[in-house]
Amino acid sequence: MKIAITKSTLRIPPTYFATAHAQKLGSRHDFRIFTLAADIEDPSVSVPITDFVPRIGLGFRQRELMIPAFMPLMTLAVRRFRPDVIHQHFGTWSLPAVNASRQAPAPLLTTLHGSDVVSLANPADTMMAKWHHRNVLAAAAQSRRLLAVSRYLAGRAVDLGLDAAKIQVHYQGVDTDYFVPGDGTEAAEAPIVLFVGALNTQKGIRDLIDASLAVWRRAHHRLVVIGDGPLREAVREQASSHPHIEFLGRLDREQIRRWLQQAYLLVAPSQEAGGAREAAGLVLLEAQACGTPVLAYRSGGIPEMVDDGVSGLLAAEADYPGLQAALSELLQLSGAEYHTMRRAARQYVERHRSLAGSCAELEQHYVDTAAG
Template sequence: MARDPVAGSTPRGDGSGVPVGEGSDALRVGAVSVAEFGRPGLLSYTLTRRSARLQRLLAERHVALLHAHFGVEGTYAAPLARGLRIPLVTTLHGFDVTLSRARLFRSGRISWVNYAIWRDDLLETGASFVCVSEYVRRCALEWGYPDDRLVVLPIGVDVDLIRPAPVVERPRILHVARLVEVKGTADLLRAFAVVRRAVPDAELVLIGAGPLREQLAALAAELGLGDSVRFLGALPYAETLEWMGRSRLLCLPSVTAATGAREGLGMVLLEAAALGRPVVGTEHGGIPEAVTDGVNGFLVAEHDVGGLAERLLALLRDQDLSARLGRAGREMVVERFDLRRQTAKLEALYRSLL
């Protein structure tokens, strides 16, 4: 690059729009955040999308390009990119192109409302929009994003760090997700109640926190699942990978939420596949781009609790089937989602814009 640092927003999807230093020089450059400017500075930035101090700090670091994750953060980065006269890349992950403007307004979140109001500003300013799946690209087109600036580039998985693990005998199902409607956790609990009757020693482990935690725990109790379901809450990445290795399969039965929100792809699907774990998911959003039915996992229709239970049982009862589908998943990730290859593609995109 002509200048060293690349700045971007953290891929949290929380609508904070708080830029930080990122990229190959991030450790040397250090992070920059409006949160450090105190509550008045953060509130002003949240309301107006502008911070002269933030722009000055980025200019002093000779930032050459901004990369925002989610359209909400991209909307906040647009004035900065114009002020610094540098390209802006925005990665679209899913909710930012599946929720309607009306839903964004009704959310009551200032940053989401700003996204609904100022999206056209982002479309005019953005040099490129990265879509994490073909599905997200189709949604982005429907949302009005420019076809000629859309690039499909899924986030990669470190296949050298995440190595295949032997199939475990224990009939354990793992669900890693924020506990919100779109993740389909309620359907999984109902399907697991069927599984439990057929395989009494089956276990369901849920990793993740969210607003539906108490409601889902109550549903598990109502279904009589007792201690066969474990709510572990949010765990560090390394511990989550450890649980994947100790489970027979991963299940992510995502559904279209009442708000219209849908999955863009789901990194956890790729991480499980890299470990050699088959995945049971739904024909939803970008999931079919990571899971091929009968090849590296199974897909069922949204809310098909009976079909979901049937596919879970098939993998719990047949270790050879689990191993075969797991090997295919590993091969798929190595071929299509290797982190180094995906990073090289992203770096090539950066270079093309500088």
């Protein structure tokens, strides 16, 4: 089967989810990725990728500003590929795929990731908001099937008027052959509490830092923060003021995996901000695949990524005292209790959220979509 994967822009790292399934299924189907602007820095990505905005010495952000002018070229290229299925990631910026599906013709399948559904929920009171509404609604109308990355997101999409008969949940899954437990040779003097993600209000980094400061004296640990974003300088300032906090900034995938393997615990206190919640949370699965328990708020699709009380703990959304209490509890587990949770974390991902399982489901979606 020939499958065209389409997305507005593609940067790797960090957007591995857009290529992971194609690489895993590459021996069974002919995949090609079409994107308006690409920046692939990881040589392990082997799926053929075609982009359209010229590079000519421009930075990626400058190229992004030019993508509307090149959308017709992308539509034409997808048509010429003659795919059996077009798989669009995100309902936003989907018109190249929608038009290719209409003109080829080829059946369209769209994965909703969260920001697209949030865009549809927001009022269409600006030109950009109207554009996003137009794209999401066009993708929803043209697609034979809409895949939501969590039950939470599927429910929100239905509440906004998208066709419930088309919507199915498809968990993305993580590669349990790549994200594996460490060998234990890099045991830290103090337990490492790890944060990996965007440094913004929604991801909850301030709540984690405050909780870490509150429990540190009775439950010693290192807080390691990986990521970048608008709160970067605030995090840097905290790290300079408190010796147990280490700010590493943006790291590549291999470095992140090593930290996930070394960490005692990953904390992801993501919460509602501006009407948006975490639709899924792949870093929670990556950590658990490495045998690292997790702590998070019960927000959006996050509860679908953790076996609460078994592979980690969940606190009520934005419940800072609850987050602090859970952090203290996890840091003071007995050795036996902690190792039981480590094993459960790995088993949860292997059994319920692996890339292999996700690929098997996605392949069936492709077959069903092609068959009509």
